[in-house]
Amino acid sequence: xxxxxxxxxxxxxxxxxxxxxxxxxxxxxxxxxxxxxxxxxxxxxxxxxxxxxxxxxxxxxxxxxxxxxxxxxxxxxxxxxxxxxxxxxxxxxxxxxxxxxxxxxxxxxxxxxxxxxxxxxxxxxxxxxxxxxxxxxxxxxxxxxxxxxxxxxxxxxxxxxxxxxxxxxxxxxxxxxxxxxxxxxxxxxxxxxxxxxxxxxxxxxxxxxxxxxxxxxxxxxxxxxxxxxxxxxxxxxxxxxxxxxxxxxxxxxxxxxxxxxxxxxxxxxxxxxxxxxxxxxxxxxxxxxxxxxxxxxxxxxxxxxxxxxxxxxxxxxxxxxxxxxxxxxxxxxxxxxxxxxxxxxxxxxxxxxxxxxxxxxxxxxxxxxxxxxxxxxxxxxxxxxxxxxxxxxxxxxxxxxxxxxxxxxxxxxxxxxxxxxxxxxxxxxxx
Numbered sequence: 001x002x003x004x005x006x007x008x009x010x011x012x013x014x015x016x017x018x019x020x021x022x023x024x025x026x027x028x029x030x031x032x033x034x035x036x037x038x039x040x041x042x043x044x045x046x047x048x049x050x051x052x053x054x055x056x057x058x059x060x061x062x063x064x065x066x067x068x069x070x071x072x073x074x075x076x077x078x079x080x081x082x083x084x085x086x087x088x089x090x091x092x093x094x095x096x097x098x099x100x101x102x103x104x105x106x107x108x109x110x111x112x113x114x115x116x117x118x119x120x121x122x123x124x125x126x127x128x129x130x131x132x133x134x135x136x137x138x139x140x141x142x143x144x145x146x147x148x149x150x151x152x153x154x155x156x157x158x159x160x161x162x163x164x165x166x167x168x169x170x171x172x173x174x175x176x177x178x179x180x181x182x183x184x185x186x187x188x189x190x191x192x193x194x195x196x197x198x199x200x201x202x203x204x205x206x207x208x209x210x211x212x213x214x215x216x217x218x219x220x221x222x223x224x225x226x227x228x229x230x231x232x233x234x235x236x237x238x239x240x241x242x243x244x245x246x247x248x249x250x251x252x253x254x255x256x257x258x259x260x261x262x263x264x265x266x267x268x269x270x271x272x273x274x275x276x277x278x279x280x281x282x283x284x285x286x287x288x289x290x291x292x293x294x295x296x297x298x299x300x301x302x303x304x305x306x307x308x309x310x311x312x313x314x315x316x317x318x319x320x321x322x323x324x325x326x327x328x329x330x331x332x333x334x335x336x337x338x339x340x341x342x343x344x345x346x347x348x349x350x351x352x353x354x355x356x357x358x359x360x361x362x363x364x365x366x367x368x369x370x371x372x373x374x375x376x377x378x379x380x381x382x383x384x385x386x387x388x389x390x391x392x393x394x395x396x397x398x399x400x401x402x403x404x405x406x407x408x409x410x411x412x413x414x415x416x417x418x419x420x421x422x423x424x425x426x427x428x429x430x431x
Contacts, residue, residue: 003031003041007066008130009059010049012137012186012222014082015130017108018047021081022128024112028120034130039066042076045111048084050156053324059084067098081108083156105157106142125171132376134410135182135218135392136175140168140206144188145195146225148252149263149330150295150323153188160189162197165206169213176215181410182374183210183219184391190224191233204232211240217412218242218374220391224249226274227266234281244388245282248317250290254309255302258295263330268309275313286389288317293351294344295323296335303347310354316362317395318355322348356422363396363420370416370430373398375407383407385415385427396423405429 004025008018025032033041044066048059069075077100085092086104093102103111113119129136143157187193194202211219219242226249237243253259254268278285322344325332373385385398400415415427
């Protein structure tokens with residue numbers, strides 16, 4: 001059997017595409033590896049990210065690394081797919097002749113036909129999971145209709161396109177049969193789901209349906225947009241115990257002048273009202289957000305307003321990044337990138353130090369509480385677990401000392417929190 005290495009860069013949405021490709025290649029008779037420490041296959045597929053500068057650089061470097069293998073004769077064929085090749089197809093074809101063929105984000109299925117000379121029939125949602133078998137990412141749509149000035153995602157992915165509810169529900173049932181208990185629901189813009197198919201926001205209906213599937217233990221929601229947030233989703237979160245009291249909602253900023261230049265179509269006051277509503281309607285909800293510093297025109301006063309906002313909101317999870325100009329965006333065309341790099345770096349550092357203190361305080365308040373966790377893996381002397389408030393790979397974890405309990409990966413347990421640090425919790429099993 002020929003071996004094919006798949007290397008996935010970028011976000012979990014890319015990972016889902018790689019998992020679907022993995023299953024199709026296996027059905028065609030190939031031995032497939034994913035993100036191997038040292039790829040050794042005769043064929044390599046690099047699934048690229050093209051979102052921001054660092055991600056693009058990482059993708060190019062990986063392609064060049066695999067190209068070097070090809071020149072040395074240890075790799076016979078090299079293929080590239082994903083967001084970077086979707087956005088820069090012509091340029092990449094000219095500059096990287098060592099690549100046998102480039103596929104865009106939505107044409108990667110042609111790779112199977114090119115390899116085999118024919119299409120391999122598979123179910124549209126059939127996947128080979130690369131995550132631990134108890135959880136999976138569930139992609140419900142592609143694309144984005146928002147017009148945020150800084151963002152290149154709509155340029156790469158095109159207009160928002162929802163998958164039918166029936167198809168998503170069938171995928172959930174299929175994955176449950178494979179042993180999946182926990183679903184991370186993902187999209188470029190979660191709250192816009194259904195507009196194109198049903199002429200209304202159908203995210204609440206979708207989550208209600210999949211939460212009712214037997215075997216689904218946890219559902220976690222990622223990448224919501226604050227403007228015109230569908231409040232009916234909160235009723236579904238209250239209704240179903242297996243819908244985690246967790247919401248990943250990127251807010252970006254709080255200053256009205258910055259929000260206006262960003263084309264976010266929301267004000268700082270409306271943002272604060274939304275946060276208060278989320279916490280009132282879903283008691284105990286934990287919020288994850290992403291913020292940006294250094295957007296063109298951001299003043300010291302704008303940044304201090306952002307700091308005050310973070311002190312007020314006390315986000316349970318928060319990521320932040322500095323603005324970087326992206327080709328083809330409104331911001332790149334219309335605004336001068338006029339916040340100096342050292343100012344951006346200083347603001348980012350100050351913001352993250354504040355969040356670190358907030359996180360430490362919030363985690364310390366959990367000491368003594370009983371929490372429900374899932375076991376992800378064993379690492380050194382600890383079982384590594386997560387609560388409903390922790391998404392894989394991006395959020396804090398719960399460390400449980402291995403004292404011979406023989407806990408199964410993917411099993412759920414109650415723990416009592418013994419101590420905490422800035423982000424993680426330390427606990428012992430009670431049941």
